[in-house]
Amino acid sequence: MTTTYVLVHGAWHTGQAWARVVPHLAASGRRVFTPTLTGYGETAHLLGPDVGLGTHTADVVRLLVEEDLRDVVLVGHSYAGLVISAVANQVPERIARLVYLDAMVPTDGENALDVMPATRAMLGDGWRVPPLPELPAPFGLFGVTDPGDVAWVRTMLGDQSLRCLEEPVAMDNPALDAIPRTHIHCTVKPEGFDRRPVPAVQPNGEPADVRELATGHDCMITAPAELAGLLLDVGDRVGAGSLRG
Template sequence: MPTTFVLVHGAWHSGQAWSRVVPLLGASGSRVFAPTLTGYGETRHLLGPDVGLGTHVADVVRLLVDEDLSDVVLVGHSYAGMVISGVANQVPERIARLVYLDAMVPADGESALDVLPVSRNMIGDDWRVPAPPAPFGLFGLTDAADIAWLNTMVSDQSALCLREPVAMDNPALGQIPRTHVHCTVKPPGVEPRPVPAVQPNGDPADVRELPTGHDCMITMPAELAGLLLDVASRTPVRAGAGR
């Protein structure tokens, strides 16, 4: 059975950020969805102070339900680690694996500000939080063409995205296997949270590395696609999952 991937972009980006990875996964026969979350990219006109983490969780849950997706490998990059955690809390029966791609990994009730305290420095008096200029932010891009391309898609986000806590209180969430992918080229002071040796479901931790900066879907798309396909091949179909 083909794998279904749902790729969720991080803050300031859009679904377009995955455009180098999507065809590589699709070539394997996989179904691939890369939605743009409300308020970013082509939906930036919808951004407002009331757009927050809950909005983005609802975006992805709606996609899963409307497309009737099950046994999904749900990938969240950066801020979207918050998003996929909230999604899996609401519809765990549809998720085969969570992949935290250089992502925030929260606990129940935490916000992005709790997970990455340095992000507090990004919030000013306005409700808008502009993207840090590439390559000086967390994106890790160095190629001029990549930077120019990224700058065509980046847009502001709402501070509520960083302040709103995530709910992770569904016991079924803990049964979903997790993979953590760390990009090893990082600016000083930005380090991932340590990954516990044992996952909530009792499996050993699954931690992978990519020797690149934060936006690995741009800098190492082939390597990332290969990694995701390997992860999917090791993910059993969940009995009774989906519809």
């Protein structure tokens, strides 16, 4: 069985963020999809106050259904941890494993502000939420410090709708709990963006699967080969069926 990956970018980015990871996965015969969510990149003209988590969940569900994708390793970076959670709640039968990549990991009924209260500091008076500013090294722009890479990241950044942060995620489908999870944590991060501890036991009863990358938040840009290696390991185990049994 060929493992299929669907890589979902985080807030302010586009599917182009995965450009350095895709060749590593594809070279091993994997199918890879990197959708750009509504309101970003080529669909920036569609951004409005009504675009939110539900919009982005529908984007990914539509991809899975239209392409008839099954046994998917569904990867969500940062904000997209909420997106993949909501997607798996709607179509759990299509998902082999969830991968939370330095991501927000919600519970039923939470929104992004609940999961990471530090995001409240980014809110202004309107519905647009601009990208985070560049920080001094080693944190840089979303963890990217190389000047050329910073310039490249800037080409894909755009505003996000406030609704993305305020809309709660639905995780009330009992079938969702059966899906195994992997958590990949980037260890270079600024203060104030602490992540929740990962419970020792997953909802399906398996031990927690937590990996680390010694790099900044946008690891798909700063450590693409290392990230791909972790994803290939997860995919290989899914393909062998060992993660479900």
